[in-house]
Amino acid sequence: MTATIPVIDLAPALNGDHPARVRVAREIDAACTEVGFFTIRGHGIPVEVIERLRDRASQFFNLPLQEKLLAQPEDPSVPRGYRAIGFEALSHGNTIDTPPDLKEYYHFGRPSWPDQPYYTSEQGQRFFVPNRWPDRPADFADAANDYYQRVERLAEQLMELTALALGLDEQFFADKIDRHITAMRINFYPEQKTAPEPGQLRAGEHTDYGLLTILNGENKPGGLQVQVRDGEWIPVETAPDTFVVNIGDLLMRWTNDRWVSNVHRVVNPPASAASLSQRISMGFFHHPNYDALIESVAPSGEARYPPVLSGEYRDEKYRVTRN
Ligand SMILES: O=C(O)CCC(=O)C(=O)O
Numbered sequence: 282m283t284a285t286i287p288v289i290d291l292a293p294a295l296n297g298d299h300p301a302r303v304r305v306a307r308e309i310d311a312a313c314t315e316v317g318f319f320t321i322r323g324h325g326i327p328v329e330v331i332e333r334l335r336d337r338a339s340q341f342f343n344l345p346l347q348e349k350l351l352a353q354p355e356d357p358s359v360p361r362g363y364r365a366i367g368f369e370a371l372s373h374g375n376t377i378d379t380p381p382d383l384k385e386y387y388h389f390g391r392p393s394w395p396d397q398p399y400y401t402s403e404q405g406q407r408f409f410v411p412n413r414w415p416d417r418p419a420d421f422a423d424a425a426n427d428y429y430q431r432v433e434r435l436a437e438q439l440m441e442l443t444a445l446a447l448g449l450d451e452q453f454f455a456d457k458i459d460r461h462i463t464a465m466r467i468n469f470y471p472e473q474k475t476a477p478e479p480g481q482l483r484a485g486e487h488t489d490y491g492l493l494t495i496l497n498g499e500n501k502p503g504g505l506q507v508q509v510r511d512g513e514w515i516p517v518e519t520a521p522d523t524f525v526v527n528i529g530d531l532l533m534r535w536t537n538d539r540w541v542s543n544v545h546r547v548v549n550p551p552a553s554a555a556s557l558s559q560r561i562s563m564g565f566f567h568h569p570n571y572d573a574l575i576e577s578v579a580p581s582g583e584a585r586y587p588p589v590l591s592g593e594y595r596d597e598k599y600r601v602t603r604n
């Protein structure tokens with residue numbers, strides 16, 4: 282039987298009593314154990330918020346390249362602003378050698394933070410980097426900040442359910458994510474006017490790095506696929522008012538491999554549709570406080586990974602995926 286991505290309705294957990302939360306947590310546990318991906322509805326984020334950011338992103342990415350490049354930091358290690366095709370190969374994070382991804386992206390984080398050493402020290406500045414916004418469209422920043430803040434709240438709620446699903450206190454993760462270093466990326470996969478190089482994809486196969494990725498995608502030719510247990514690649518449907526949630530490496534390590542940070546990729550559109558197939562996806566890469574130590578907690582038994590610091594893990598992944 283072909284595996285499918287489970288759809289989980291969050292509404293009973295967000296509005297309901299403890300037994301309702303436990304039922305939803307069980308669904309999350311099953312999905313993360315089996316495939317590491319699930320789709321959520323009933324999440325409470327208005328579709329207008331999603332559509333507004335999608336629309337502003339589309340306006341930006343359809344500007345001339347010269348104008349977009351004004352929003353590209355010169356220093357390649359700055360994780361903010363615009364990045365053009367050729368900058369990144371995600372597969373390198375999993376030591377697979379491919380040509381660069383056929384995507385552009387816009388990288389941003391929270392708009393502001395407290396004036397405290399955790400954020401402003403030399404180390405803090407690696408993770409709390411001022412956003413960079415283009416002149417056009419004028420309210421791109423507003424749309425992005427609104428979206429970021431709403432999904433940030435959703436991530437907190439999902440981490441409470443995650444703790445419940447793992448048999449931990451619901452607040453287990455609270456002090457590990459209260460100063461999180463989450464970045465968002467809006468990925469733009471342009472139409473393909475020339476054939477890709479051998480082995481070149483919109484996004485090469487990879488696993489994500491952090492806790493949970495919360496992604497709003499688009500069902501277009503040349504979309505997201507996840508590799509299931511028997512090695513088969515299956516498509517991940519992404520309706521406009523839902524999010525795809527997948528777990529990242531740090532959460533997999535935290536669960537001592539009970540949950541799987543699964544391999545996924547974005548394929549090329551078929552040649553017949555390639556010149557018409559723009560696609561946008563918007564990913565919130567929830568990542569713990571940079572000083573959180575990730576040690577396997579569940580289930581008990583011998584830890585399969587040495588402890589790792591959240592911030593170090595992210596920096597190393599950014600370094601190796603830069604093309
Ligand atoms: O575009 C997508 O649907 C997924 C992109 C992705 O996996 C990523 O940016 O990590």
Ligand SMILES: [Fe+2]
Pocket residue numbers: 487488489545
């Ligand atoms: Fe990914």
